[in-house]
Amino acid sequence: MSTDGRRLLVAIVKGHRRLEQVLEGFVELELSGATVLDARGMGEIVATEIPVFSGFRALFSGGTEESYVIISVLTGDQIREAMALLRDVCGDFAERGTGIVFTLPIEEFHGPPVE
Secondary structure: OOOOOOEEEEEEEEOHHHHHHHHHHHHHOOOOOOEEEEEOOHHHHHHHHOHHHHHHHHHOOOOOOOEEEEEEEEOHHHHHHHHHHHHHHHOOOOOOOOEEEEEEEOOOOOOOOOO
């Protein structure tokens, strides 16, 4: 099936309040079909579940806030709108521990049309 310029948006967002703001923004922009997954960063796991590293918890920035992965299949214009929204809510993602965002091209797509 043709992908018609669709891309996969992947955003890792720190903090439940930021997640709420992003999802509210998606609704306002009429971007539907996002999936949200609870996530745990490597720093949190290393610092809390591997005893030998428990003393290093302070070295892992952003380890105390919840993490969420948002994935969505979007078109080019929708990607631009979503990226602008994510920057407004989360900042420019330049600081460690604030999350990340990226897009990937989709080679093949099966599912309802992205509108």
